[in-house]
Amino acid sequence: MEIRNFENTKLRPVWDPLTDRECNVPYCNVQITTFAKYIQHWSEIHVKKIMVYVCIACTQRLEKRERAMQHASVVHRKERDENNIENIEVNNYKYKSDYGTLPYRKGTALERKAIYEREKRKAQEERKLLKKKVEEDRGFI
């Protein structure tokens, strides 16, 4: 699926898997666990037009291509192939504005490594502080 905003690669913020756990569109608040799920969420919710798959025999609309082909073969006993379905673009009834938000991008290997290193350092610092606190509490210092 074509997503216009996804073309502005340089401007888009790099997704930080450790801290960016929600969709970055204001008021969306959808939890994101993986980048793939985020992209899927964005393409289902934050785009105005989506593709649907229409059964040529009965004009029923289905969201997924696979389901449409399955429908044609089960209901109409047709061959399971793309000639029995048609793709059309329709308004996305689930659409929620992105308020001009640029979607996250995955980042290069180097950018991801920098995030990982930063978090590793932070975790080490925290462990050091915790250790110190425990020692203080026990009266070792």
Ligand SMILES: [Zn+2]
């Ligand atoms: Zn969202």
Ligand SMILES: [Zn+2]
């Ligand atoms: Zn049908």
